[in-house]
Amino acid sequence: MRVLGVDPGLTRCGVGVVDGAPGRPLTMAAVGVLRTPADAETPLRLVAIERGLEEWLDAHRPEAVAVERVFSQHNVRTVMGTAQASAVAMLCAARRGLPVALHTPSEVKAAVTGSGRADKAQVGAMVTRLLRLDAPPRPADAADALALAICHIWRAPAHDRIRRAHAAARREPPTPRPKGTIPS
């Protein structure tokens, strides 16, 4: 399974492609960062990110895309940019019919280090080890994108089971209310 991980951001958007399957060795296919100038207008930055992601999707043909799930408890300005960049990533993938999964930062940290509260250095060190690299990928956004892809490869089977269960539950007819009872 080939997965593109995307660590969304307007200034630096990390991208990493990993091949692997649960319980099998992982291989890095590519890693990089899409950058847009901080003084450019947001709409133009989003267009640049879309173009960059399209190139990555064309070049590496992943079977799934994993994007970091954005929370808004942090810095307001940063969060907005991150949410906007993640929207572009989801859009590019879904437009091609690729499955998109969102993983929270703690899910990703827990997947690669065993702890949901691991720091950047620990994530970088584990990504280096798991992908048998010579040095941690720089900047941290690139390492985070690879960690997202790894997290997705390892979590995907569980993810699919939950999804199928939900879909099956939706297909079942709603339980009819027994006749003659009074709604409480």
Added chain:
Amino acid sequence: MRVLGVDPGLTRCGVGVVDGAPGRPLTMAAVGVLRTPADAETPLRLVAIERGLEEWLDAHRPEAVAVERVFSQHNVRTVMGTAQASAVAMLCAARRGLPVALHTPSEVKAAVTGSGRADKAQVGAMVTRLLRLDAPPRPADAADALALAICHIWRAPAHDRIRRAHAAARREPPTPRPKGTIPS
């Protein structure tokens, strides 16, 4: 000048097209709402919004797009969806080379009602009056999209002046520090 106003949202994305110029009567060209099912996955909802906005841009050929500026002080879940939908709107417009302006909710309210703290009903009433409609557009998202377009038509000249001034300032060489002075 023809402006498409977009009140971004995943569940309801208001769209309204207004023709006009500062100091001249305004005319509504079209108004509507793009809806996506709340139980659909976010990536697919974003694709549906992109498709809908592309249809509106093709059908009405606006010269500019005005999008509500999103703040994250409100409900976290809603804000994320709004930020993502607004990213799609900015992307669709910028990809076509259309100028995109972001206006805050209070700028829009102040523009159409005279008060930045006006309620939905007041905005709806003024939109109805300014566009000489028979009744306020429903739902409120549709009226808000028209209000955004009106706000942009009225503010655009000032907007352009500020933009040109910024661009000129950037072109000027930085002031050299006089020789022999000590930086404070």
